[in-house]
Amino acid sequence: MKHTLKLSVQPAEGAILRIIGLVERRGFNLVRIDADRSGADEQLYMELDVVSPSRSIDVLKRQLEKLYDVINVLLLNTNSDQFEIKESKAC
């Protein structure tokens, strides 16, 4: 399934590489990247379309949120809530 992530990022050396590297390393394929730092606030805004056959997008979102340059991450086309109680598949 394809997911779109929207990130606000503090522009710092290596920030874009850090984000792209994490997404691919964690098993997601990038199919679209937009990055824009031309706004008056000089902040970096990124949109990523990612796909993975098996990995959880909620976990990827939390992994991106851990990066120190990342201010916040929005998951656009999903209705999942990463902290809701879910029944364990194994039960």
Place this chain on the structure above:
Amino acid sequence: MNGAQLIVAALEEEGVEVVFGYPGGAIMPVYDALHDSGLRHILSRHEQGSALAADGYARATGRTGVCMATSGPGGTNLVTGIANAYADSVPMVAITGQVATPLMGTDSFQEVDIFGITMPVVKHSFLLRDVADIPRVIREAFRIASEGRPGPVLIDLPKDVAVAETDAHPLLAGPQPAPKLPDAAAISRAAELLRNAERPVLYAGGGIAIAGAVDAFRRYAETSGIPVVATLKALGALPTRHEQFIGMLGMHGTRAANNAVQNADLLVCVGARFDDRATGRLDGFAPLAKVIHMDADPAEVSKLRVADVALLGDLSGTLERLPAAEIDVDPWMAQCEREREECRPRYDAPGEGVYAPAMLRELTEAAGDDLVLACDVGQHQMWVAQHCHIDRPDRHLTSGGLGTMGFGMPAAIGAQLGNPDKQVVCITGDGSIMMNVQELATINRYRLPIKILLLDNSCLGMVRQWQDLFFDGRRSEVELDDNPDFVRVAESFGIPAFCVERRDEVPAAIDRLLNTEGPVLAHVRIDPQANVWPLVPPGKSNSTMMEEA
């Protein structure tokens, strides 16, 4: 003052006392600044030794380890140690010299993009382009390395920035932020799961030691009466001789610990991360259990196993707020204890040769309470985990996540420097010791009283075992029968050494090892055919344990 002097002053402001490193061209300004500082610099003989020693120092003291190296090969030699700290969540600050900024990107002498190379294995990194940023960057680096789930932070320092003059001063460390705690609703949901459980198990992970939550964990375990299993890195969270401790789980865990997890109806995961060596085949792991997952790192929750309740935040605070199970766990505990007793290892192996598991057990029985074990990686690492008495997790230093052969000796060096009064024993193998054998020179240089127990089976035992079991016995590049004479190797570095070949020599050997003043190496010949049992074959469920035939 220049940038290098400011870095050194800022390290002192952070309370750093010991720095592990190796000088070279691009980092010479920092080494010059060390002359006028109160920092104690420990010269390793390879930068990997510096990084792993900083890691061992951090694990054994709970403080952030600091290592430094020059640009190019100095930095790349640090990488394994940085990755090791990343894999085991160890707080570390690594400082690398870099070529001057006008030369960066021109393929200049000893230039590599260490900032880029280390990106996948650091918690964060900085490239210092402006001398005025030094106070902020050092402060941030130490904060990031130690807060939440700790990890390594790299600071790359170009030479022109190191020699630039500045009026800046180190920033004072601010107050620690209040620890985060799970919300009350999540605690209530966890309490309800505990109330409804009949066969709960506490699954202890390395996060307990990292969070300084050993005491809180023990209180919760003893109050609740719930059986405890531990990962490799959590051994000692409950002393391994404690009546509630069922054993290590996973690939080389005990049958009792794995059965407890397989039969559990509630798994309370405390600072663990469902690592594949602990879980075996994931879809067969704890198939009957609901999961409460406590962790400081939100990204670990439901990464590999969906958590029914996530308790995110400081482990001590979480454990203190979690009510003990209001259930009668005695019948379940009795079942776990019975299984533990049924699968107790035996130490009466036939023959007159040294039986390594028995020797390791006798070693920890003979040593005092202040023993710190620094392990290398391989069969001996698993025998230590299975057979040694471990009373606290910060007394058992082991490369769990990365599995770095060569970790043992540098880690012992770091642990001894951080704990001059403790008895530090390095357990190593004939494969592992050669990975960082040059650090014998460091032990000798500082006359560190480290005791080295070298278990020599003249092969790469764990690889040989897997080739025998899973590759039809087709042994490939595992024979090390051309090893050097390790006694003469140690002696040539100025470290006394002796050889142990028979079982009846073991008691005297342990006595000599522990009671020799200063460093000493015991070279112990063991059976080249000995295996680590039990074993969950790779890719199989933990219910599929192989035992010794």
